[in-house]
Amino acid sequence: MVDDAGRAVTLQAPARRIVSLSPATTELLFAIAAGDRVVGRTRWCQDPPEASAVPSVGDGLDPNVELIVARRPDLVVFYHSGANDAAIAQLARVGIAAASVKLDGLEDLARAALLLGRLTGDSVRADSLVSAFQPELTRVAARPPAAAPSVLMLAWDNPPIVIGSASFLSEIVELAGGRNAFGDLEQPSAPVSIEAIAARDPDVVLVAGGSGDPAWARRPEWQAVGAVEAGRFVAVSGTEFSHPSFRAAQAVERLRAALREVVP
Amino acid sequence: MRWSLMVAASAAMLLVGLAVGPADLAPATVWQAVLGRGDEATAAIVRDLRLPRVLLAYLIGGSLAVTGASLQAVVRNPLADPYLLGLSGGAGLGAVAAIALGLGGAWAVPLAALVGAVLAIVLVYRVALAAGGHLDTRVLLLAGVVVGAFAASLMGAIMALSPAPEVRNALLWLLGSFDAASWRALAVFGAYALFPLAVLYGMARPMDLLALGEEPARFLGADVERTKRVLYVAASALTAAAVSVSGIIGFVGLVIPHAVRMLWGHTHRALLPSAFLLGGTLMVAADAVARTAFAPLELPVGVVTALIGVPLFIWLVRRWAS
Numbered sequence: 001m002v003d004d005a006g007r008a009v010t011l012q013a014p015a016r017r018i019v020s021l022s023p024a025t026t027e028l029l030f031a032i033a034a035g036d037r038v039v040g041r042t043r044w045c046q047d048p049p050e051a052s053a054v055p056s057v058g059d060g061l062d063p064n065v066e067l068i069v070a071r072r073p074d075l076v077v078f079y080h081s082g083a084n085d086a087a088i089a090q091l092a093r094v095g096i097a098a099a100s101v102k103l104d105g106l107e108d109l110a111r112a113a114l115l116l117g118r119l120t121g122d123s124v125r126a127d128s129l130v131s132a133f134q135p136e137l138t139r140v141a142a143r144p145p146a147a148a149p150s151v152l153m154l155a156w157d158n159p160p161i162v163i164g165s166a167s168f169l170s171e172i173v174e175l176a177g178g179r180n181a182f183g184d185l186e187q188p189s190a191p192v193s194i195e196a197i198a199a200r201d202p203d204v205v206l207v208a209g210g211s212g213d214p215a216w217a218r219r220p221e222w223q224a225v226g227a228v229e230a231g232r233f234v235a236v237s238g239t240e241f242s243h244p245s246f247r248a249a250q251a252v253e254r255l256r257a258a259l260r261e262v263v264p
Numbered sequence: 265m266r267w268s269l270m271v272a273a274s275a276a277m278l279l280v281g282l283a284v285g286p287a288d289l290a291p292a293t294v295w296q297a298v299l300g301r302g303d304e305a306t307a308a309i310v311r312d313l314r315l316p317r318v319l320l321a322y323l324i325g326g327s328l329a330v331t332g333a334s335l336q337a338v339v340r341n342p343l344a345d346p347y348l349l350g351l352s353g354g355a356g357l358g359a360v361a362a363i364a365l366g367l368g369g370a371w372a373v374p375l376a377a378l379v380g381a382v383l384a385i386v387l388v389y390r391v392a393l394a395a396g397g398h399l400d401t402r403v404l405l406l407a408g409v410v411v412g413a414f415a416a417s418l419m420g421a422i423m424a425l426s427p428a429p430e431v432r433n434a435l436l437w438l439l440g441s442f443d444a445a446s447w448r449a450l451a452v453f454g455a456y457a458l459f460p461l462a463v464l465y466g467m468a469r470p471m472d473l474l475a476l477g478e479e480p481a482r483f484l485g486a487d488v489e490r491t492k493r494v495l496y497v498a499a500s501a502l503t504a505a506a507v508s509v510s511g512i513i514g515f516v517g518l519v520i521p522h523a524v525r526m527l528w529g530h531t532h533r534a535l536l537p538s539a540f541l542l543g544g545t546l547m548v549a550a551d552a553v554a555r556t557a558f559a560p561l562e563l564p565v566g567v568v569t570a571l572i573g574v575p576l577f578i579w580l581v582r583r584w585a586s
Contacts (some may be wrong), residue, residue, distance in 0.1 A: 064352030156433040158373060159441045159562065182560070191436060192286070194443050195313045196560035201305060219371075220446035221316075224308040 001118055004080045004111075005100035007088075007201045014121025015075035015097075019068050020078035021060035024103040024243040025112065027052050029077070031246055032117055032126040040071040047239050057138070065090045075119060104188075105168050106244050109133065113246075129246055140249045140256075141175040149203035149263040151178040151234070152227065155189040157216035160197060163189050168244050169208060175248075176255040178204075182201045191253055198224045204262050206255075266528065270541040273324070281318035281548040282310070286559035317445035318548050320453065321565075324442075324506045325516055325547020326540035327457050331499040331506075332517025333524070333539045334464045337471040337532065338495045339401040345518040346503035349408030352514075353415030354384025355507040356438050361433045364426040373437060374444070374508040380415070381504035387411050389496065389568050399492045439564030440511035442551050453509050460502040461540075467495055468532035475530060513566045515573035516543050522577065526584040546572065 001009045019040030029038050035050060041102040042060035045051050057067040062083045068076055068091070076091055078221040080102035088098045099119060103112045110130040117126030151173045153163035163169055164185030173180055181202040182192065196257045205227050207214055213233055216222060223229045236258055240251040282298070283291045287309050288316035296302045297310035328346070335344040346352075358380020360371045392399055423431050470491040473481035482488050503517070520543040524535050550568040557563060 156430065156436075159433075159436055159443050159564075161436070185561070189442075191562050191564075193562045195309055195555065196286035196562070198305070198309050198313060200560075215372075218299050219444070220448045221313065221444060224312040226305065226308075235460065247430045 001115070003099040003115065004102035007098075007100065009075075009097055009099045009117065009119065011075065011097050013074075013097060015073075017071070017073045017075070018120070019057060019071050019073040020045065021057075021063055021068075021077060022086075022101070022103065022243075023047065023060075023239065024245065025077045025079070025101050025116070026054075027243070027245050028103070028109075028113055028116055029120075031129060032113055032120070032122075034045060034116065034120040034122065037120060039073060045062050047245070059243045063087055066223075069094060069096065075099065077116070077119075079103070080229050092195075103244055104166070105171055106137070106248055109244050109246065109248075122231055124190060133246055133249075136249045137175070137252070140252045146247050147263065148177055148179045149259060150181045150200065151259075152181045152200075152202035152205045152225075153208070154205065157214070157222075159191050160194055161189050161191050162197070169206075169241060172241065172248065172251050172255060173206065175252045178255075178259055194224065198226075201225075204232045204234050204259065209237050232262050234262050266538075270538065270545075274541050274545050277545045277548045277552075278318050278322060281321070281552045282314050284552050284556050285309070285314055286555060286562075310325065316447045316450045317442050317551070320445040320450045320509070321442050321547045321551040322544035323450070323454060323457060324510055324513070325550075326544035327461065327502050327506055328513065328517040328547075329520035329539035330461060330464055330536050330544025331503050333521035333532070333535055334467070334471065334495050334499045335517075336521055337474050338492050338499075339405055340477070341401075341405060341477065342522065343518075344405065345514070346500060347512060347514055347517075348412075349404070349500065350384045350388045350411035350415070351381050351408075351430045351500060351503055351507065352438075352512045353412035353419070355389065355504070355512060356420075357383040357415040357419050358383075358432075359438060360422050360431055360434045363431050364422045373434065377438075377511075378504055378508035381507050382501075384411050384415060385497075385500040385504060389500075399496070400487055401492065404496070436564065438511050438566075439565060440513040440566030440569075441554070442510050442561070444509065449509055453505060456505050457502055460498040463498045464502075464534050467491060467498075468536055471495070471532040472530070475532075495580070511564070511566065513547070513569055514567075515569045515577075516547055519573040520546060523580050526580050546549075 002226055003009050016037055017039045018037050020038055021042055023045045025043050027047040029035060030048050030051060038054050040057045041051055041054045043056045043058055057189055058064050060079055061081060065087050073096060076096060076098045078098055078100045080100040091098050101112050102108055111129050115128040117123030153169055155161040155163055162182045164187045165183045165190040167179060169179040181200045213231060217228050236255055240247040283294050286347050293306060294310050297307045355377040358376040359373050360375030388407045388411050392404035395403040470486045473484050473486040473493060478488050521539050523541060524538045528538060550572055551565050554563040554565040555566045
């Protein structure tokens with residue numbers, strides 16, 4: 001088996017003890033009915049709720065190898081990133097298999113689920129989830145909105161960092177019938193001027209993980225952005241908005257409803 | 265001649281700064297908006313974002329150049345700049361701590377940076393005084409570097425231990441930006457800066473004496489101890505406020521005073537206002553580049569001042585040497 005980094009993953013038997021180092025893969029392992037094999041997770045892995053019962057090994061990027069080895073895993077699932085190369089090499093030295101999984105967008109979900117299915121030796125659940133997911137997403141996305149509001153997504157306010165088209169959240173917004181106001185930026189996120197935001201004049205501001213108007217919206221310089229001045233905020237919460245999962249269709253439906261409330 | 269040239273360059277650069285930006289506006293449209301005509305969205309961009317922004321950049325650029333010149337006079341070391349004296353470490357620690365602790369509120373990060381910078385100033389000042397009851401400028405420099413390194417280490421510890429990925433955004437903020445510019449920010453900083461700027465200008469003559477060395481200055485009737493203390497406190501307090509508004513923007517305080525000295529000599533009565541005009545002009549130019557070079561992306565303005573300031577400095581040194 002070959003992982004998303006192009007490395008061969010060699011297992012003597014299907015993985016029985018798995019340490020999962022990203023919230024998306026942890027949720028995916030539980031989704032494909034391999035949750036009982038997860039023996040380690042990151043401190044960020046909160047989904048599904050049962051995952052919280054699994055011992056945490058700390059961070060998922062550049063993780064603590066000693067804590068991982070102490071969980072005695074036969075497979076460690078990494079988020080695909082150069083920051084993890086050193087840890088993967090260390091694990092290889094002690095004979096623990098590692099798989100890098102690229103799971104940045106919805107298009108990665110099927111491949112990731114099938115790879116994890118093969119690694120755990122049970123692809124039945126993964127197969128059925130994958131075959132049900134695309135039609136569900138298509139069904140949800142098929143309802144065309146009256147108008148496609150342009151949506152500003154801020155990762156940070158001072159300096160302003162906006163979400164670009166490479167982000168998963170941008171994908172959800174587009175499926176929900178919105179347009180990413182900075183969809184032309186190919187990065188996941190990038191710093192921009194408030195003037196650039198004001199010039200694009202987004203219809204609404206998406207506030208992920210918060211409720212109500214954010215504190216920065218009270219600052220005078222932000223009042224030049226029409227949507228901020230008029231208080232057109234759309235608040236959504238829940239981890240289905242923070243990483244790709246098979247709950248994406250629900251995220252799309254919830255966001256669509258929330259957008260309708262602000263931009264009829 | 266020299267003054268009118270510098271004032272004209274300032275005015276021209278302010279106009280350029282006003283005319284360019286990520287929003288594609290014709291110069292005529294910008295001018296109409298300044299005069300209060302045109303549509304509402306354009307008016308908001310020009311009058312509420314660009315105009316206060318270029319003015320704030322000018323004011324902060326000028327202030328940093330003046331503080332740099334003053335501190336170089338105090339410690340009689342050409343390397344002196346507010347950030348070498350521990351201020352950036354303190355400000356950075358404040359900002360990172362505020363974000364790591366999840367302090368809410370619209371002004372939490374700038375205020376925390378201000379508190380951190382002031383604490384660093386007080387600590388450096390106390391250490392420098394501890395050596396024999398008078399302000400030893402060599403100890404002052406040393407204390408600045410040491411306090412700065414200590415703060416940087418604490419910052420590293422917070423970043424390593426903090427669960428908030430947002431902490432890295434604090435570093436981006438520290439690299440400097442005028443994105444938080446508004447009429448309110450301009451008014452608050454302007455009102456605040458006026459007093460230390462006036463104090464520093466009022467000390468121009470004692471600074472000239474200090475430049476001769478502490479012994480000769482004392483011999484010529486300067487109250488050396490008081491001069492050093494007042495200069496250090498006024499310059500640091502001004503820089504701390506600048507940091508809290510726009511992050512750490514280096515090289516202006518270092519390069520501009522040297523440039524002015526090489527071009528027009530060492531008398532502080534002329535050096536300080538020249539440094540202000542030139543520092544403001546350079547900062548507005550740097551900010552214009554930061555906003556437009558990769559629009560809609562914005563470069564940290566501290567990166568641009570270094571990119572402009574360092575070649576400028578090398579050119580000046582070569583010219584001066586030949």
